[in-house]
Amino acid sequence: MFSKKKKNVTTNEFNQIVEGTSLTKEAWKRLKKNKMAILGLIVVIIYALIAICADMFPLYPYDEVVTEHQHLKPSFSKTSGELMLEKKMQDLYYNAWKQGRLVVGEENDAMIKNWIANDKTNKVWSYLLEAGEAQRAAGAFEWSKSDLSAIEKVEDKIQNDVMVTINGLYKNVNGKNTNLKKLNYNEIADIYASMLGLDRAVLDTSVEKELKMALVNEIKSKDSEISTEDATAQAEIDFANFSEKDFETKAKANVYGKIETQVKRDALKTVKANLKENPSQTFPYEEHQELSYGISADILATKTHDRRYYLGTDYLGRDMLSRIVYGSRVSIGIGLVGTITSILIGILVGSLAGYIGGRVDYYLMRFVDVMYGLPYMLLVIIMMAIFDRSIINLFIALALISWLTIARMVRGQIMSLKNQEYVEAARSMGASTARIITRHMIPNSLSIIIVYSTIRIPNFIMQESFLSFLGLGVQAPYASWGSLIGDAVSSMTLYPWKLIYPSLTMVIFLFAMNFLGDGLRDAFDPQSKNQL
Amino acid sequence: MADEKKVILKVKDLYQHFPISNGGIFKKQIGAIRAVDGISFDVYEGEILGIVGESGCGKSTTIRSIAQLHKPTGGEVIFNDVDLCKADNRTLLKERRQIQMIFQDPYSSLDPRMTVANIIAEPLEIYNARGLLDHKWTKEEIDNRVEELMDKVGINIAFKNRYPHEFSGGQKQRVGIARALALNPKIILADEPVSALDVSIQAQVLNLIQDLQQELGITFLFIAHDLAVIQHISDRVVVMYLGKIMEISEANELYKNPCHPYTEALLSAAPVPDPEIEKTRKRIVLEGDVPSPDKERFGCYFYDRCPKKMEYCKNHIPPMFDISENHKCACWHYDKEDHSKEA
Ligand SMILES: Nc1ncnc2c1ncn2[C@@H]1O[C@H](COP(=O)(O)OP(=O)(O)OP(=O)(O)O)[C@@H](O)[C@H]1O
Numbered sequence: 001m002f003s004k005k006k007k008n009v010t011t012n013e014f015n016q017i018v019e020g021t022s023l024t025k026e027a028w029k030r031l032k033k034n035k036m037a038i039l040g041l042i043v044v045i046i047y048a049l050i051a052i053c054a055d056m057f058p059l060y061p062y063d064e065v066v067t068e069h070q071h072l073k074p075s076f077s078k079t080s081g082e083l084m085l086e087k088k089m090q091d092l093y094y095n096a097w098k099q100g101r102l103v104v105g106e107e108n109d110a111m112i113k114n115w116i117a118n119d120k121t122n123k124v125w126s127y128l129l130e131a132g133e134a135q136r137a138a139g140a141f142e143w144s145k146s147d148l149s150a151i152e153k154v155e156d157k158i159q160n161d162v163m164v165t166i167n168g169l170y171k172n173v174n175g176k177n178t179n180l181k182k183l184n185y186n187e188i189a190d191i192y193a194s195m196l197g198l199d200r201a202v203l204d205t206s207v208e209k210e211l212k213m214a215l216v217n218e219i220k221s222k223d224s225e226i227s228t229e230d231a232t233a234q235a236e237i238d239f240a241n242f243s244e245k246d247f248e249t250k251a252k253a254n255v256y257g258k259i260e261t262q263v264k265r266d267a268l269k270t271v272k273a274n275l276k277e278n279p280s281q282t283f284p285y286e287e288h289q290e291l292s293y294g295i296s297a298d299i300l301a302t303k304t305h306d307r308r309y310y311l312g313t314d315y316l317g318r319d320m321l322s323r324i325v326y327g328s329r330v331s332i333g334i335g336l337v338g339t340i341t342s343i344l345i346g347i348l349v350g351s352l353a354g355y356i357g358g359r360v361d362y363y364l365m366r367f368v369d370v371m372y373g374l375p376y377m378l379l380v381i382i383m384m385a386i387f388d389r390s391i392i393n394l395f396i397a398l399a400l401i402s403w404l405t406i407a408r409m410v411r412g413q414i415m416s417l418k419n420q421e422y423v424e425a426a427r428s429m430g431a432s433t434a435r436i437i438t439r440h441m442i443p444n445s446l447s448i449i450i451v452y453s454t455i456r457i458p459n460f461i462m463q464e465s466f467l468s469f470l471g472l473g474v475q476a477p478y479a480s481w482g483s484l485i486g487d488a489v490s491s492m493t494l495y496p497w498k499l500i501y502p503s504l505t506m507v508i509f510l511f512a513m514n515f516l517g518d519g520l521r522d523a524f525d526p527q528s529k530n531q532l
Numbered sequence: 533m534a535d536e537k538k539v540i541l542k543v544k545d546l547y548q549h550f551p552i553s554n555g556g557i558f559k560k561q562i563g564a565i566r567a568v569d570g571i572s573f574d575v576y577e578g579e580i581l582g583i584v585g586e587s588g589c590g591k592s593t594t595i596r597s598i599a600q601l602h603k604p605t606g607g608e609v610i611f612n613d614v615d616l617c618k619a620d621n622r623t624l625l626k627e628r629r630q631i632q633m634i635f636q637d638p639y640s641s642l643d644p645r646m647t648v649a650n651i652i653a654e655p656l657e658i659y660n661a662r663g664l665l666d667h668k669w670t671k672e673e674i675d676n677r678v679e680e681l682m683d684k685v686g687i688n689i690a691f692k693n694r695y696p697h698e699f700s701g702g703q704k705q706r707v708g709i710a711r712a713l714a715l716n717p718k719i720i721l722a723d724e725p726v727s728a729l730d731v732s733i734q735a736q737v738l739n740l741i742q743d744l745q746q747e748l749g750i751t752f753l754f755i756a757h758d759l760a761v762i763q764h765i766s767d768r769v770v771v772m773y774l775g776k777i778m779e780i781s782e783a784n785e786l787y788k789n790p791c792h793p794y795t796e797a798l799l800s801a802a803p804v805p806d807p808e809i810e811k812t813r814k815r816i817v818l819e820g821d822v823p824s825p826d827k828e829r830f831g832c833y834f835y836d837r838c839p840k841k842m843e844y845c846k847n848h849i850p851p852m853f854d855i856s857e858n859h860k861c862a863c864w865h866y867d868k869e870d871h872s873k874e875a
């Protein structure tokens with residue numbers, strides 16, 4: 001009788017099929033009511049977006065070293081040039097004060113001496129700068145001649161230093177521009193040889209030599225006790241084992257880098273010459289330059305000291321903002337990938353143990369127990385010390401050990417689900433094991449796994465940061481929250497911004513993640529005792 | 533009457549033992565729980581066969597063994613001339629299509645993450661995917677069948693996309709029944725289908741089961757704790773104790789004329805709705821608890837607690853004695869010989 005009915009023909013007054021609210025929907029509803037969790041979710045999403053889209057923001061490269069910009073303090077209003085000048089002036093005022101040319105009164109002298117004794121250098125500098133400027137404005141203090149020339153030197157630098165960034169290199173063939181990156185090693189090497197008037201054979205041997213040298217360094221960095229001879233021999237073997245493709249990419253990168261340096265140097269000369277001719281030239285500007293040796297380049301010319309560092313710079317003059325953003329990418333990435341890996345391993349082991357049970361369960365769980373007993377962090381540290389300290393190894397080391405808890409949890413969940421009547425019902429209907437697992441077990445354990453993962457991610461990030469802090473984690477030039485903080489602690493009093501901003505970034509993220517995790521747990525498990 | 537009835541399911545000497553291991557690495561078996569210890573009975577087409585007994589006497593285990601959710605330790609379950617215990621997987625699936633289950637707890641027997649439509653359609657989908665239905669069903673056909681079933685068990689079709697937690701206990705049990713009906717089974721095994729429900733809802737669900745039985749001619753194996761429920765619904769009753777059948781009888785006959793001392797005790801414990809009778813009712817109180825089913829017995833299983841025990845019962849397991857045409861009882865008191873003097 002119903003076969004004639006069309007789908008969705010119904011029976012209630014409103015003539016509609018009533019939409020059910022699934023448990024997931026209900027959980028989402030409950031989560032939406034939890035303000036802290038939603039706030040956490042928003043913060044996490046913002047972090048994720050920033051980390052993913054980092055390349056799209058107008059950030060300075062996180063590994064670009066500008067030696068003159070060491071330890072500039074964060075500032076929104078001042079350019080790096082102004083900050084440099086200010087730093088120079090602080091220095092000069094301090095000297096003047098020491099030489100007695102800058103007089104601030106006996107009481108203040110005592111205060112400054114007290115500051116110096118307590119390592120409060122920053123206070124001394126800012127106080128003297130302020131006092132000096134005030135006295136100079138009032139005419140009570142005059143720069144000495146050497147002071148003036150020093151200041152002039154800095155000002156000159158600020159006016160005339162320019163930087164060139166290469167955005168693309170092209171070879172002009174028959175009126176058509178081809179990007180050098182698209183050419184192969186052979187073609188690039190030809191270009192470079194003709195640029196310098198070198199013989200191709202000479203270039204090839206020197207490239208080979210440099211590649212070998214790089215290998216030697218790499219081997220030595222992994223094993224500090226190896227002798228140079230052994231390392232060289234090993235490098236020879238490694239080099240001989242290079243596949244065609246390996247060699248091609250490495251050699252190409254090598255020569256491309258050389259061309260880029262050369263072009264940069266030449267382009268810089270042109271830009272400088274232009275500036276001399278035309279001092280009112282506005283910066284930055286972009287330009288397509290034709291270079292003498294048949295190569296053209298897209299360049300970006302900037303005044304070095306026009307840069308702004310909103311979060312300051314580090315000891316190599318790298319932009320902290322950029323380092324924090326890219327560090328977030330590394331930290332969040334490791335947290336995410338590590339958690340996913342550990343969860344996959346955990347689910348596999350846990351569900352095997354839980355579903356098969358019996359002896360398999362016994363041995364797997366005893367193994368987990370034994371692993372639990374081992375000092376966890378120590379193991380990771382040993383692993384990081386033995387193996388190459390790359391990001392990949394770092395997260396492998398973390399993931400290999402952190403699946404234990406999730407394996408136990410999934411096992412418990414599967415065991416309890418296995419005895420649920422609906423699983424039994426499915427079995428009585430002849431459902432296959434695969435169907436029971438995919439249709440009943442997984443959907444029913446997913447919520448617990450999601451909750452656990454969100455709680456797990458901050459943990460992972462903490463561990464990664466801890467290792468990086470110890471110098472065992474992420475290696476330069478890459479940054480992570482932990483390595484940024486680790487770099488900063490030693491000079492905490494002098495350059496507090498190096499510590500504050502990465503810590504703040506990390507703390508906010510961890511808080512957000514924890515709020516979200518707690519919120520999710522409460523949402524999925526409304527009976528949970530930890531509710532607000 | 534029994535001669536006209538067709539035997540649809542035959543249980544012969546069914547054993548279900550659960551091994552007890554010592555908990556060590558090698559799981560050495562040190563004993564067994566004899567949950568079902570050699571029972572035989574026939575189920576006739578179209579009847580409702582009730583199973584009663586104290587908690588832990590092996591009622592659920594019996595029907596699970598019949599449904600092959602546990603592989604029985606020994607014995608036969610014959611359906612359609614096939615011994616389900618020895619059948620290979622595919623035959624088993626094909627035959628088992630006719631034997632479906634309804635579970636005790638409507639809250640946990642429905643997957644909380646599936647809509648009721650999906651839950652009811654699940655058996656259809658499983659059999660469809662395995663190619664065990666008459667033809668390959670389309671999604672449409674399955675949908676129509678689900679709506680038909682929902683209508684049959686009295687759930688508003690408009691609710692088909694709802695989730696189990698949005699239903700009351702009685703409605704959930706109806707969903708469970710609809711699911712059991714999906715494959716047009718000949719037999720439904722119902723493990724205390726109403727005991728988790730409120731009394732008023734119980735009656736509704738019981739009536740539904742009765743209606744279905746009359747309308748579709750489905751045979752039910754129906755477990756219940758509640759003797760009143762059993763009396764109300766079943767045609768015949770099996771009384772179990774410690775994994776053994778004590779008495780099988782027509783329902784009314786059993787209530788009028790209980791033979792086994794255990795049945796007498798059970799019936800005497802049930803309250804009677806008439807206050808006058810209730811006041812004068814004589815209760816037989818059994819001594820002690822149900823013994824643990826973990827050791828082998830060589831005498832009557834009820835010996836320890838029997839108020840009428842004889843020395844002879846201790847070492848002789850009673851067979852089923854015929855009391856009348858539809859009434860059998862496993863008690864030495866009903867043997868033609870008198871054993872009261874023997875040891
Ligand atoms: N999977 C199992 N493993 C081990 N022992 C079991 C298992 N299932 C049941 N038992 C045991 O078998 C005996 C019979 O259990 P069963 O569930 O059949 O009792 P029941 O008559 O259904 O009781 P109730 O009325 O309480 O549901 C009990 O002693 C129980 O502990």
Ligand SMILES: [Mg+2]
Pocket residue numbers: 591592593723
């Ligand atoms: Mg039971």
